[in-house]
Amino acid sequence: MKTPQNASVRTLAIIPARGGSKGIPGKNITDLCGHPLIWYSIREAHKAKLLDATIVSTDDETIAQVARDLGADVPFLRPSELATDGARDIGFLQHALDWVERERRWKPDIVLFLPPTSPSRTADDIDAAIALMDSSGADSVRTMVHPPHWNPYKMWRDAGEDGRVEPLFDAARGNVPRQELPAWHMPVAMVYATRAKFIKEGQVWGPDVRKMPFPMERFTDIDTPADLEEAARVLHTFNLI
Numbered sequence: 001m002k003t004p005q006n007a008s009v010r011t012l013a014i015i016p017a018r019g020g021s022k023g024i025p026g027k028n029i030t031d032l033c034g035h036p037l038i039w040y041s042i043r044e045a046h047k048a049k050l051l052d053a054t055i056v057s058t059d060d061e062t063i064a065q066v067a068r069d070l071g072a073d074v075p076f077l078r079p080s081e082l083a084t085d086g087a088r089d090i091g092f093l094q095h096a097l098d099w100v101e102r103e104r105r106w107k108p109d110i111v112l113f114l115p116p117t118s119p120s121r122t123a124d125d126i127d128a129a130i131a132l133m134d135s136s137g138a139d140s141v142r143t144m145v146h147p148p149h150w151n152p153y154k155m156w157r158d159a160g161e162d163g164r165v166e167p168l169f170d171a172a173r174g175n176v177p178r179q180e181l182p183a184w185h186m187p188v189a190m191v192y193a194t195r196a197k198f199i200k201e202g203q204v205w206g207p208d209v210r211k212m213p214f215p216m217e218r219f220t221d222i223d224t225p226a227d228l229e230e231a232a233r234v235l236h237t238f239n240l241i
Contacts, residue, residue: 009052009106011130012196014096015041015114017067018083019060023223028058028116029066033232033241037222038063040119040240042072047123050130053106054114057096059083075099089113093199111199113192117222120234121190129191129212139206140194143214144185153181188221190214 017038021027029036038056045054056067059078067074076099082091093111100106110133114121129141152168153176159166167173171181191212198206218238220231235241 009100009104009108011050011052011110011112012097012100012106012108013045013048013051013054013112013114013126014093015045015054015056015067015072015116016089016092017056017058017060017063017116018078018087018092019058019063020083020085022085024225024228026062027222029063030228032119032222032228033235035241036066036070037119038067038072038116039070040235041114041116041121042067042070044121044123044126045114046071048126048130049123050127051112052108053100055096055100057092075103090199090202090204093204094202097196097199108196110193111196113189113194115189118188118190118220119222119231120218120220120238120240122240125191125214129193132210132212133193133195136210137208138210139198139208140192140204141210141212142187142192142205143190144187144211145214145216145219146185147216151178151181152184154178185211185213188214188219190219 017028024030028038045051054073056072056074057078058064058074059080061077064074064077078092078095082095097111110130112126112129132141153171155168156165156172157168194204195206218234220234222228222231
């Protein structure tokens with residue numbers, strides 16, 4: 001794993017791996033096609049050409065040791081209050097960024113967020129996000145997919161405990177033809193990138209966010225045992241094992 005000690009770190013990836021998973025106990029180190037789930041993120045971060053350094057942020061000593069055995073840099077244990085079910089991403093991002101600035105004197109410009117639950121992410125995806133940040137001058141980049149089978153402009157939400165609902169957008173009430181609806185995209189945590197200055201200000205995203213289209217057929221997001229089965233299929237299909 002890339003762990004420069006006396007070099008300029010412009011791009012830093014954080015692999016978040018808390019220990020309190022409910023859907024799959026020990027999810028971040030559960031077996032997927034013969035490897036701990038977190039291995040896929042560690043491997044691809046190591047291969048990325050535009051990434052200067054990568055650290056794993058975890059509150060769990062078992063996960064930390066597995067990650068170290070896989071060659072990852074795990075320089076601290078995340079405070080438990082930043083690893084609860086309700087903890088926001090900005091908490092562990094700020095903690096990790098503050099730690100590397102204070103203890104290693106790294107002051108990265110771009111911070112990437114690479115959850116282990118997206119094992120079909122590749123080094124090329126990581127490099128593409130960094131390249132897009134550089135070429136566009138954007139504050140943030142988010143990978144996004146376009147699921148063909150649902151449209152947020154047609155959706156309704158609960159409006160009371162008696163079964164009443166209301167549209168998310170006026171278009172749902174007016175039955176506007178699909179062809180007339182705005183283009184839409186669903187963010188997925190394959191690769192997220194943002195300028196470090198916004199994280200320090202308490203914001204995950206800056207005002208200028210650019211989309212990085214991601215192929216729906218390679219998208220993975222693991223939360224349940226069924227998701228593991230689907231991820232295994234995707235990994236085999238795209239030769240990512």
